[in-house]
Amino acid sequence: MAWILFTLLAASMQAWRNAFQSQLSREVNIAGVTLARFIWATPIAIIYLVALYIWQPVGLPYITLKFSVYVLGAAAVQILATALMVKLFKMNNFAVGAGLAKSEALVAAILGVLFFGTHLSLLGWIGVFVGSIAVFMMSCKQGIKQLSLSTVLLGLACGTAFALTSLWVREASLNLDLPFPHRAAWVLLLVISIQTTMLLIYAYVIDKNTIDGLLQRPKLTLLTSSASCLGSIGWFSAMSLQAVPYVKTLGQVEVFFTLLIATFWLKDKVKIKDMLGLVLIAVAAILVMWS
Structure with missing residues (x-):
């Protein structure tokens, strides 16, 4: 049952x-908000890995070409995903942007079945269908006739x-x-280190104002990195123990944390339609989990 606890940790930290x-996206460009997720995460990941070795000493990992490809691919695609999510935040309010990004769970189930040997029952596919409806519904700014395809x-x-x-x-962890x-912590450290290096090089070469913007907002940058790293510890650990579709569907409880944060901290006005969409995504998660 440890994967459930790790998933709940990840979902709550990801919402924050x-x-x-x-x-940050209101004051810093997309590159800066993306970098904020990783810039302080590497030291936290190192502390976590060292703590694991103090608690349970084991050997060092043997790095293979296959492992390296998975790590590099995950690092690059996650940067892209974060940048796309920040763009979503700029297009709509916080709760809606996070809700659309949560199509991740549904896509993971589909890709898992097609390419990674995961099996989904009829109930699971019903969950995928319900979640898809929710994603489309949350994209309707003023009803279905004015659906925003972009x-x-x-x-x-x-x-x-x-x-x-x-x-x-x-796959890298396995x-x-x-x-x-330990294997989850090593994957976490390597992925975050690669991401931080790539983004710092980009910021230094292309847009030095990106780093300056983060340095001018140290508290918010540190909070973003800390929440991101703690969430990643939860996700990486859970996915080392359980198949991704199950972890990500349970992780849909994040939508409730998101609603609470959006309503009581960010003071966003969440429409009934948006709330219903988030609830439907949660229902889809439950259906896939039960399957």
Whole structure:
């Protein structure tokens, strides 16, 4: 049952990370908000890995080419997914942007069945269908006749990128010959380190104002990185123990954390239609889990 606890940790931390990124996106460009997710995460990941080795000393990982490809792929696609999610925040309010990004769970189930040997029952496919309806419904700004195709496509692209990240993270973890918590921690550290390096190089070469913008907002940047890293510890650990579609569907409880944060902290006005869409996504998650 440990994967359930790790998933709940991940879902709650991800809701807060999204909230902090939503706040940052009002003052910092997309590259800066994306970098904020990773810039302080590497030291936290190192502390976590060292703590695991103090608690349970084991050997160092044997790095294979297959493992390296999964790690590099996950690192690159997650950066893309984060940038797409920030763009979603700029197009709509916080709760709706996060809801559209949660198509990740549905896409992970589909890709898992098609390419990663995951099996879904009829009940599971019903859950996927319900979730798809919810995603489209939340993209309707003023009813179905004025459905925003660009928002839907952006949300699905974001969810697909996050789904690929999760699937490749699990494959990378399964390719390490180490005990459960250590292999998840190594994958986490390597992925975050690569992402931080890539984004810092981009910011230094292309847009130095990106780093300056984050330095001028140290508290919000630290909160974003901390919540992101703690959430990643939860996700990476859960996905090392359980198949991605199950982890991500249970992780849909994030929508309730999102609603609470959006309503009581960000003071967003969440419409009844948006709330219903988030509830339908949660129902889809339950159906897939029961399957």
